Amino acid sequence: MSRKPVDIGDPDRLYTVTGGRSEADDAFDLVTLIVSECEPTAGMQSEHTRILELCRHPTALVEVSAELKLPITVVRILLGDLHAMGKVSARHPRAAESVATLPETALLQEVLHGLRNL
Amino acid sequence: MSVPARPRQRRSAQKAGSSSAVFPTVLVVTAAGAGAAVGLAPEGARPWVAGTAIAAWACVAAVVAFTSARLRQAQRRTVSRTGELEMTKNNWMQHGAETDQLVNVTLPAIAKQLKGGTGTDEVLSALPTPSDPYLRRMLHVFTTEVAEAVRRTADAQSDLDMMRRELAQGTKELERLTNDTLPAAVSLLREGSSADTVLAKLDWPANPLLRSPAESFIRELAYSERRSAAAQAASAKALSRVQAKTVGMLADLRDMQDRHGGEIFGDLLRLDHSTSQLGLMTDRLALLMGGRSSRVWNKPIVMESILRGSVGRIAAYRRVRLHNSSKAAIAGFAAEGVMHLLAELMDNAANFSPPIDEVHVYVEERSAGLVITIEDSGLKMSDASMRRAEESVSGRITDLASLQGTRLGLSVVGRLAAKHGISVNYRPSSRGGTGVVVLLPPQLMAQQREPVTPERPRLSTDAPATTTASTAPSTVEETFPEQSLGITPTDEAFLADMPRRGTPATPNGLPVRAPGHTMAEAERGRPKTATPPSEAEQSGTGPARDAGSRFGAFHRGRQAGGTLGGSPAPSGEDAEHQTGPATDD
Structure with missing residues (x-):
C-alpha cells in the first residue's frame, strides 16, 4: 500500500467548524484586537473555548488564527459568532494619521530579516 | 343326467319281477274260469264251450308265454345295461376322485415342491401318475409351467434384492454426501482451498452418478469462490488507491484553505465537503470488500472531533445538530471506525427524515461507556424495516450476498460494530422518528482523564498567568504515547x-x-x-x-x-x- 500508515492532523473539516459558512459577517481586520468578555462555558464549541481562553488578554486576529491553526476566514466566522453573542469585543486599530508616520517598508523588512536570523 | 334316471330303472325291474309271478296266476285263473265256464255251460253247448274255452285259454297261454318271454328278454337287457351303467359310473367316480386328488393334493404338492427347489423330473417321478392321459399331459404341462414360473420369480426376486441393495447404498451415499461431505467441502472452499485439494481431502461417493455431479459442483463452486475473492481483492486494491487519492486531496484542500480566502475559500470548502463524502463512499466500499479504512489516527481523537469528522462526511451535515459536552476521547485505533459508523448512521437518519427536519446527536458518558444517540424526526420505521435494520447493524451477517442494492451503509455499520464491540440499537425516537443508540465500550476510550488531573495543577502552579488553553487536544497529544504502548497510566505511575x-x-x-x-x-x-x-x-x-x-x-x-x-x-x-x-x- 502506498498510503501512509497513520494520519496526523485532525479529522474535523473546516466546514464543520464553521457550520458550512464560508463568508464572515463582521469585517474584522487582521490586526483587530480581540478581548474575551466572559469565561468559556461547558458545551461550547472547542474553538470558541480556545478563543475565549486565548483572548483573556487582547490578542490580534491573526494571532488567534495562528494559535488555533485555522485560516483567517474561519477565525473571522467564529469571532463573528462570539461577537454576536457578546462574548468577545473587538478593538479596531486606530487608523494611522498618514502613511508618512508609518515606518518604511524597507525598515520593517530589515527588522523581519534580523528577527529571522536570531 | 343319469342320476334321476335311476329310480325309473329300478321300478321297471321291480315291475318285471312281479310280472313274472303274475303270468302263471293269470293262466291258472283263466284255466279255472274256463273250467267253470265249461261246468256251468249247458250240456249241449259243453263241447263247444269246452272247445272255445280251450282255444281261448290256449291263446291266452300263448300270449302270456310270448309276453313273458319278451319280458324276460327285456329284463336281461336291463340287467346288462344296469351293469354297464354301474361300470361307467364307477369309472366316472374313479376319474372324479383322481381329478379331485390331482387338483387338491397333487398340484399343490407339485407347486410346493417346485417352489422348494426340486427339479421337474424328480417331482413327476415321485408322484403317482394319473391313469388318464389327458390328466397326465395336463400334469406335465402344469409342472413345467410352474417350474418356469418359479424360476422366473426367483430371478425377479434376486433382481429386486439387488436393486434394493443398490438403492440403499445409493441413498446412504447420497445422504452422506448431502449431510457431511458437501458442507465440509463448501466450508473448505470458503476458507480458500482449491477444488483439487477439496476433492482429494474428502471422501466422495463411489457411485459415478453421484460423484460426477458432486465433482462438477465443487469445481463450479471453487471457480465462483475464486472469482468472487479475486473481484473482492481487486476492488479492495483499486479502492485503496482511490482512498489514498482522497486522503491526499483532503490534505491538499486543507492546505489550500490555509492559503486562500474570500470566494475561493468557499469553493474550497464545497470541494472539501464533496471529497469527504467521496471518502465515505470509498471507505464504505473498501470495508465491504475486505479492505481497510482510508485513515488511521495515531492519537486519541476527542469526541467533538469525532462527531465533526463524522458529520462532515455526509451530504446533509447542516441538518445535524451536535449536542456534546463530553471531553472524552476515542483511542486512535478505533477513531476512524467510530467516525465511519456514526457517519453512516447520521447519513441514514438524514436521508430518512424530511429535508427540513434536523437530526439531533447527543453524547452521554455512562459507566458502561459512551452513549451516542442519533434521533431523527422522520417517519417512524415499520417493525419489519426496523428489524431489518437491527439485523444489518448487528454484524451477525457479514456475507456480501446479504447486501441489498444501494443500502450498504448499515452493513458497514454492522461490520464496524462487530469489529470494535460497539452495540447499535434502534428504537422509536421521542421526536417521532427513529432513534439509534450507539454504545461505545470503555475499551475504545482513551484513558485521558487520569493523566490530565495531575498535570493541570502543575501547569497552573508553574505558570499561573499562562493563557494556554490546557484543553483536550493538547493534553491528548501528551497522553498518546502511553496509549500507543498499551499502558494505562494510573495517577501514581504517571506522577512517577x-x-x-x-x-x-x-x-x-x-x-x-x-x-x-x-x-x-x-x-x-x-x-x-x-x-x-x-x-x-x-x-x-x-x-x-x-x-x-x-x-x-x-x-x-x-x-x-x-x-x-x-x-x-x-x-x-x-x-x-x-x-x-x-x-x-
Missing part, C-alpha cells in the same frame, strides 16, 4: 513518570529521544524544563507568551491569510511550528 518525561535532554540542552518515543514527542517534553525562566519573564511582562512566539504567531497568521504574495522559507516556518506550541505547554 513525570520527571523522566520532563528531562529528556543532554546537559547542554540538546534533545534526547527516549526509546520508543518519536522525536516530536521528545521535543514536546523537553521545553518543560525551560518553562520557568519564560514564566518568570511572563509574570513580569503580563502577556502570556514571550514576544518571539507572539511574533511568530502573527507572522504565521499573515502567511495563512494569504496576504503575503511571496511564499516564505519553509524551514523558518517549520522552526516556528516546533517552538510555537511547544513553549505553550
Whole structure:
C-alpha cells in the first residue's frame, strides 16, 4: 500500500467548524484586537473555548488564527459568532494619521530579516 | 343326467319281477274260469264251450308265454345295461376322485415342491401318475409351467434384492454426501482451498452418478469462490488507491484553505465537503470488500472531533445538530471506525427524515461507556424495516450476498460494530422518528482523564498567568504515547513518570529521544524544563507568551491569510511550528 500508515492532523473539516459558512459577517481586520468578555462555558464549541481562553488578554486576529491553526476566514466566522453573542469585543486599530508616520517598508523588512536570523 | 334316471330303472325291474309271478296266476285263473265256464255251460253247448274255452285259454297261454318271454328278454337287457351303467359310473367316480386328488393334493404338492427347489423330473417321478392321459399331459404341462414360473420369480426376486441393495447404498451415499461431505467441502472452499485439494481431502461417493455431479459442483463452486475473492481483492486494491487519492486531496484542500480566502475559500470548502463524502463512499466500499479504512489516527481523537469528522462526511451535515459536552476521547485505533459508523448512521437518519427536519446527536458518558444517540424526526420505521435494520447493524451477517442494492451503509455499520464491540440499537425516537443508540465500550476510550488531573495543577502552579488553553487536544497529544504502548497510566505511575518525561535532554540542552518515543514527542517534553525562566519573564511582562512566539504567531497568521504574495522559507516556518506550541505547554 502506498498510503501512509497513520494520519496526523485532525479529522474535523473546516466546514464543520464553521457550520458550512464560508463568508464572515463582521469585517474584522487582521490586526483587530480581540478581548474575551466572559469565561468559556461547558458545551461550547472547542474553538470558541480556545478563543475565549486565548483572548483573556487582547490578542490580534491573526494571532488567534495562528494559535488555533485555522485560516483567517474561519477565525473571522467564529469571532463573528462570539461577537454576536457578546462574548468577545473587538478593538479596531486606530487608523494611522498618514502613511508618512508609518515606518518604511524597507525598515520593517530589515527588522523581519534580523528577527529571522536570531 | 343319469342320476334321476335311476329310480325309473329300478321300478321297471321291480315291475318285471312281479310280472313274472303274475303270468302263471293269470293262466291258472283263466284255466279255472274256463273250467267253470265249461261246468256251468249247458250240456249241449259243453263241447263247444269246452272247445272255445280251450282255444281261448290256449291263446291266452300263448300270449302270456310270448309276453313273458319278451319280458324276460327285456329284463336281461336291463340287467346288462344296469351293469354297464354301474361300470361307467364307477369309472366316472374313479376319474372324479383322481381329478379331485390331482387338483387338491397333487398340484399343490407339485407347486410346493417346485417352489422348494426340486427339479421337474424328480417331482413327476415321485408322484403317482394319473391313469388318464389327458390328466397326465395336463400334469406335465402344469409342472413345467410352474417350474418356469418359479424360476422366473426367483430371478425377479434376486433382481429386486439387488436393486434394493443398490438403492440403499445409493441413498446412504447420497445422504452422506448431502449431510457431511458437501458442507465440509463448501466450508473448505470458503476458507480458500482449491477444488483439487477439496476433492482429494474428502471422501466422495463411489457411485459415478453421484460423484460426477458432486465433482462438477465443487469445481463450479471453487471457480465462483475464486472469482468472487479475486473481484473482492481487486476492488479492495483499486479502492485503496482511490482512498489514498482522497486522503491526499483532503490534505491538499486543507492546505489550500490555509492559503486562500474570500470566494475561493468557499469553493474550497464545497470541494472539501464533496471529497469527504467521496471518502465515505470509498471507505464504505473498501470495508465491504475486505479492505481497510482510508485513515488511521495515531492519537486519541476527542469526541467533538469525532462527531465533526463524522458529520462532515455526509451530504446533509447542516441538518445535524451536535449536542456534546463530553471531553472524552476515542483511542486512535478505533477513531476512524467510530467516525465511519456514526457517519453512516447520521447519513441514514438524514436521508430518512424530511429535508427540513434536523437530526439531533447527543453524547452521554455512562459507566458502561459512551452513549451516542442519533434521533431523527422522520417517519417512524415499520417493525419489519426496523428489524431489518437491527439485523444489518448487528454484524451477525457479514456475507456480501446479504447486501441489498444501494443500502450498504448499515452493513458497514454492522461490520464496524462487530469489529470494535460497539452495540447499535434502534428504537422509536421521542421526536417521532427513529432513534439509534450507539454504545461505545470503555475499551475504545482513551484513558485521558487520569493523566490530565495531575498535570493541570502543575501547569497552573508553574505558570499561573499562562493563557494556554490546557484543553483536550493538547493534553491528548501528551497522553498518546502511553496509549500507543498499551499502558494505562494510573495517577501514581504517571506522577512517577513525570520527571523522566520532563528531562529528556543532554546537559547542554540538546534533545534526547527516549526509546520508543518519536522525536516530536521528545521535543514536546523537553521545553518543560525551560518553562520557568519564560514564566518568570511572563509574570513580569503580563502577556502570556514571550514576544518571539507572539511574533511568530502573527507572522504565521499573515502567511495563512494569504496576504503575503511571496511564499516564505519553509524551514523558518517549520522552526516556528516546533517552538510555537511547544513553549505553550
